[in-house]
Every structure is written in C-alpha cells, then in structure tokens.
Amino acid sequence: MSHFNSICAKEPHDPRTTKPHILPIYSSSSFAFESIDEGIEIFTNKKEGHVYSRYANPTVDAVAAKIAALEASGTGVEAAAMLFSSGQAAVSTMVMGILKVGDKILTQGNLYGGTTELFVKIFQPFGVETILTDLHDLDKVEDLVKNDPAIKLLYFETPANPTLACVDMAALANLAKQYGRYSAVDNTFATPYLQQPLRFGVDFIVHSTTKFLNGHGNSTAGALVTSHTAQMRMGGSIWQAMKLAGTNCSPWEAWLVHNGLKTLAVRMDRHCENALRIAQFLENDKNVERVNYCGLPSHPDHEIAKRQMSAYGGMLSFELAGGLEAGVKFMNRIKFCTLAPTLGDVDTLILHPASMSHLNIPKEIRLQNGITDGLIRMSIGIEHVDDIIGDLVQAMGE
Numbered sequence: 001m002s003h004f005n006s007i008c009a010k011e012p013h014d015p016r017t018t019k020p021h022i023l024p025i026y027s028s029s030s031f032a033f034e035s036i037d038e039g040i041e042i043f044t045n046k047k048e049g050h051v052y053s054r055y056a057n058p059t060v061d062a063v064a065a066k067i068a069a070l071e072a073s074g075t076g077v078e079a080a081a082m083l084f085s086s087g088q089a090a091v092s093t094m095v096m097g098i099l100k101v102g103d104k105i106l107t108q109g110n111l112y113g114g115t116t117e118l119f120v121k122i123f124q125p126f127g128v129e130t131i132l133t134d135l136h137d138l139d140k141v142e143d144l145v146k147n148d149p150a151i152k153l154l155y156f157e158t159p160a161n162p163t164l165a166c167v168d169m170a171a172l173a174n175l176a177k178q179y180g181r182y183s184a185v186d187n188t189f190a191t192p193y194l195q196q197p198l199r200f201g202v203d204f205i206v207h208s209t210t211k212f213l214n215g216h217g218n219s220t221a222g223a224l225v226t227s228h229t230a231q232m233r234m235g236g237s238i239w240q241a242m243k244l245a246g247t248n249c250s251p252w253e254a255w256l257v258h259n260g261l262k263t264l265a266v267r268m269d270r271h272c273e274n275a276l277r278i279a280q281f282l283e284n285d286k287n288v289e290r291v292n293y294c295g296l297p298s299h300p301d302h303e304i305a306k307r308q309m310s311a312y313g314g315m316l317s318f319e320l321a322g323g324l325e326a327g328v329k330f331m332n333r334i335k336f337c338t339l340a341p342t343l344g345d346v347d348t349l350i351l352h353p354a355s356m357s358h359l360n361i362p363k364e365i366r367l368q369n370g371i372t373d374g375l376i377r378m379s380i381g382i383e384h385v386d387d388i389i390g391d392l393v394q395a396m397g398e
C-alpha cells in the first residue's frame with residue numbers, strides 16, 4: 001500500500017500502542033472486526049463489542065457507566081445507564097422501550113414543560129394516554145393505580161421546575177412496586193450528588209445532562225439509569241428503541257458531559273451554598289412576595305426534600321411584590337447575571353417562565369402549579385455570592 005490516494009484514505013494509527021490518559025472521543029461511525037465470525041457474534045449479541053455507533057460507542061458507553069456508578073454509589077443497587085441525544089430523547093426512548101399502545105402514564109401537572117408536551121402531543125396520539133394528578137395526594141394516586149391496570153408508569157419530577165415542589169419518592173416507588181407498575185423520576189435538578197432515587201426503589205432515573213451534570217452549558221444530551229439492567233443491554237427493549245429510533249448520544253457530546261462530571265461534587269457544593277444564601281436574602285427583602293426554595297423551612301415540601309436530599313441544589317424561583325410589571329422591569333435591569341433559557345451552568349442564569357420555558361403550557365394549568373405571571377426563576381451559579389446579590393439589589397432598586 002503505497003499509492004498517494006491510498007495513504008490519504010487509510011487509518012494511520014495502531015490502537016494497540018496508544019495509551020491516552022484521558023478518555024478519547026471515538027468519533028467513528030463503525031468498528032472493525034477481526035474476522036467474519038467475530039462480526040457475526042457481535043452482531044447477534046453473543047459477544048460484547050462495538051459494531052456501529054448508533055448501537056453503542058466506546059466513549060458514550062464509558063460516560064454512561066460513570067453516570068450509572070454515580071447514581072448507584074453507596075446504594076447497594078446494581079444499575080446500568082445509557083446516554084441519548086437530549087433529556088427529551090432519554091424520556092421518549094424509555095417510554096418507547098417499556099410501554100405499548102393502551103398503556104397509561106400517571107404523572108404530575110408541573111413537570112418540565114417539554115416532558116408534558118411530549119406525553120400529550122406525541123405519545124397520546126400513538127395510544128399512550130397521560131393522566132395528570134397531584135402526586136402529593138398518595139390516597140388518590142393509589143386509588144387511580146388500583147382501579148386502572150392500564151396505568152403502567154408513575155412518572156415524577158422532584159424537585160420540579162420551577163417551583164421546587166417535591167414528591168415522596170419512596171412512597172410513590174413502593175406504590176408502583178406493590179401494584180406491579182414502573183416508577184420513573186427526572187433527577188435533573190438534584191443530580192445523584194444530592195439525591196439517589198435508587199435508594200428509594202425508583203425503577204428509572206432520567207437526566208437532562210445538558211444541565212448540572214455537564215455544568216458548562218456546552219452540550220445537549222440525556223441519560224437514563226435503571227436497576228432493570230437487562231433492558232439496557234444489547235438486545236434489551238430500551239436499547240432496541242434507541243437503536244431503531246436513533247436517539248443515541250454523539251461521542252463528542254458524551255465527552256463534554258464526562259469533562260463536566262469530574263467537578264460535579266465541588267460545583268454542587270457551591271451551587272447549594274450560594275442558592276441557600278440567596279434564598280434567605282430574598283425571603284427577607286421587602287420587594288419579594290414569595291420565594292420557592294425547597295431548602296427553606298417555609299417551602300411547603302421542605303420536609304419531603306429533607307428526607308430524600310442531602311442538600312437542596314442551585315435552583316430557586318421568586319415572585320416580586322409588583323407582579324408581572326415588576327418582574328419585567330427587574331429582568332431588564334439585570335447586569336451581572338444572564339437571561340438565558342437553560343439551567344445548571346457555572347454562571348447564574350435568570351428566566352421568566354411565563355414568557356419562556358412555560359409559554360406553551362395553558363395559563364390555567366400554569367397558574368394551578370404556582371407559575372404566576374411575575375414568577376422569576378434563577379439557576380444560581382458558583383460565582384462569589386456577593387456579586388449575585390449585588391445584581392439583585394440593583395435590579396430591584398428604585
């Protein structure tokens with residue numbers, strides 16, 4: 001092999017002699033086989049190995065294994081994880097992998113806006129109905145589950161966006177188990193550093209890794225973690241849904257999540273510390289009508305949060321005394337913090353749910369769930385807390 005265009009086309013490296021310290025980005029759509037026989041064994045799931053990056057990719061697998069280890073750490077539960085192209089892809093692949101036409105999802109009205117839309121606008125027309133209820137009312141939940149065998153999945157989010165409402169994971173997971181149904185939780189706000197749903201018997205955990213797990217706002221990806229490991233292996237129902245629907249994560253995005261995960265614990269400590277200080281500051285400010293932070297004893301779900309979280313995270317929301325008008329004025333005067341529709345980054349972000357994240361949710365449902373016109377959501381960063389408080393003070397000033 002010595003012709004110019006052959007040298008151009010061939011791979012130059014010998015994988016047996018390269019030993020990178022840092023996880024490499026395997027940006028390869030397919031993987032080479034030693035022989036025909038080996039190829040057949042891998043293709044038919046008889047031997048572990050890589051075939052094609054939509055099926056599995058070494059970078060993606062390594063990062064997924066790390067997230068599974070974080071969720072399982074210290075719980076004694078064996079878990080597996082998969083990564084997807086977004087948090088939404090994680091939720092939809094889980095639903096495709098475990099539910100079928102005629103099954104129902106029982107969930108709360110105050111989910112992340114995109115999840116409610118996904119259930120209602122995409123899965124409902126495919127014959128998977130969604131029932132919304134208040135998951136705090138455990139008697140009502142039990143009644144619904146007991147009397148409707150079609151409810152196959154209890155789906156919850158705790159703390160929920162943007163009011164930080166929390167639900168009792170142990171009670172809901174036990175109820176699901178008792179009646180032979182699945183439970184799933186969106187653990188994006190808490191991360192496994194603050195809350196490990198496997199401890200409470202929850203079957204499936206979804207993450208938008210786009211948020212705190214990455215932490216730097218430079219990738220979009222999602223994760224699904226479960227103790228039902230067989231469904232996640234090659235040939236399992238969730239793996240099959242990912243492979244065929246093509247909801248897999250790119251190795252580049254996975255690598256960025258991996259970079260962010262290295263500092264998750266130290267970032268979360270600072271997010272929590274700053275958020276608590278700011279929640280206490282807001283609670284005592286005369287311009288503020290109400291603060292939603294599940295770490296404050298005044299939060300209606302503080303006792304639930306205390307039972308299942310080790311600290312309360314970086315998210316909070318609040319309502320200014322002047323309602324919508326005061327909210328808009330405040331948002332336009334913010335200087336140090338940034339107006340951006342995401343969360344979980346190292347810098348402080350502010351959002352107005354009624355005009356941004358919850359724009360597509362009907363007003364009456366929004367109001368029922370405490371998302372009023374003047375509500376402001378903050379994702380507290382890891383900057384010096386005085387700079388954040390200084391910005392709030394100047395933006396609320398006369």
Ligand SMILES: *Cc1c(COP(=O)(O)O)cnc(C)c1O
Pocket residue numbers: 086087088089112114115157161186188189207208209210211220221222343
């Ligand atoms: C952002 C978010 C999602 C959706 O994740 P994407 O990565 O944007 O698809 C789901 N749940 C929560 C709580 C979120 O904050």
